[in-house]
Amino acid sequence: MKKLVVLLLTLALLTALPCLAFTGKVIKVSDGDTIQVLDSGQAVKVRLAEIDCPETSHGPKKPGQPFGQAAKKFVLDLVGGKTVLVDVVTKDRYGRIVGKVFLDDGTTLNSRLVQAGLAWAYRRYANDPALFKLEAEARAAKRGLWSDPHPIPPWEWRHGAGWGKAKRTSQSSTVSSGRCGQKRYCREMVSCEEAMFYLNQCGLTRLDRDGDGIPCESICR
Numbered sequence: 001m002k003k004l005v006v007l008l009l010t011l012a013l014l015t016a017l018p019c020l021a022f023t024g025k026v027i028k029v030s031d032g033d034t035i036q037v038l039d040s041g042q043a044v045k046v047r048l049a050e051i052d053c054p055e056t057s058h059g060p061k062k063p064g065q066p067f068g069q070a071a072k073k074f075v076l077d078l079v080g081g082k083t084v085l086v087d088v089v090t091k092d093r094y095g096r097i098v099g100k101v102f103l104d105d106g107t108t109l110n111s112r113l114v115q116a117g118l119a120w121a122y123r124r125y126a127n128d129p130a131l132f133k134l135e136a137e138a139r140a141a142k143r144g145l146w147s148d149p150h151p152i153p154p155w156e157w158r159h160g161a162g163w164g165k166a167k168r169t170s171q172s173s174t175v176s177s178g179r180c181g182q183k184r185y186c187r188e189m190v191s192c193e194e195a196m197f198y199l200n201q202c203g204l205t206r207l208d209r210d211g212d213g214i215p216c217e218s219i220c221r
Contacts (some may be wrong), residue, residue, distance in 0.1 A: 020088040021099075031056040032071025032118060035101070036081065045096040048110045049089045049117040050126040052154045054116045054145060065157055067145040071118040079109060100210055106110055117144025120153055156218060159187070186216035 027043060028036035032053025036043045053071040057064035085102040092098050101109040113119035114131050117138035121131040137218035139146045189195040189207075195216040199206040207215035212221050 008060045021086060023083055023085050025083050026081060029072055029076045029080055032068065032075055033111060034096070035075065037084065037101075039086075044086075045094075046086055046101065047092060047096045047098045048113070048119075049098045049100050050122055050128055050131055051110050051114055052122040053113060053119045054151075055154050055157055064069075065152065065154065067118060068198060070144065071113060074113065074116060074118050075109065078112065079103070084109070090100070114138065117141070122155070123153075124155070184216065189216050189219060192216070192220035 022037075022039050024037040024039045024044070026035050026037055030036065030045075033048040033051055035046050035048075037046050040042070054065035054068040054164065056068040079101070080098060082104075086097065087100040087102060088097050089100065090098045093216055097184055103109060103112070110119075114121060114134045115138060121128075121135045126132065138144065145151045180198065183189065183194075183198060184206070186195065186207055189198070192215075199207045199215040202209055204215075
């Protein structure tokens with residue numbers, strides 16, 4: 001606990017800003033990258049900054065990814081019921097705190113997950129080069145999710161590669177019928193098959209912005 005207090009004071013001094021950090025007990029682990037921490041007696045949702053863990057199941061229409069439960073268990077074993085230091089970075093659109101969670105040894109839960117091969121450095125938000133280095137090391141060692149030769153990043157899983165499977169019945173019937181629907185953008189595609197159909201059969205060239213013949217490269221990789 002003393003180490004966490006020292007870390008808290010150090011962060012405040014280094015930033016020369018009001019201390020946007022707090023210590024509290026972890027009372028719930030929702031999934032690998034989301035926990036709840038007590039702050040002044042109130043439960044606060046904390047989304048781990050700069051990383052993205054494999055998704056856990058959110059019901060039959062939103063199945064979990066491989067290693068999603070493993071990431072959740074890793075976090076539960078490491079910080080469940082323990083006091084941590086939360087360095088607040090921002091708040092997301094859901095009102096959750098986004099931050100770095102420091103452990104008593106000075107490391108962060110964020111980096112430990114990446115190091116264990118149970119999280120990606122979140123390409124859209126990550127700024128810390130150390131996270132990319134840890135990810136590369138985990139990939140080389142084939143730790144955790146990297147034991148799969150073609151793991152699907154959670155941000156792709158959420159937008160068609162996994163959770164979109166529930167929508168593919170209607171999508172596949174459209175493709176098999178050979179009829180073009182009303183979709184116009186990559187964000188509306190639920191699979192690479194559908195994107196290829198709209199590009200090649202419907203002439204929707206906007207899906208292939210660089211003209212390499214591969215549409216919607218976030219899902220056709």
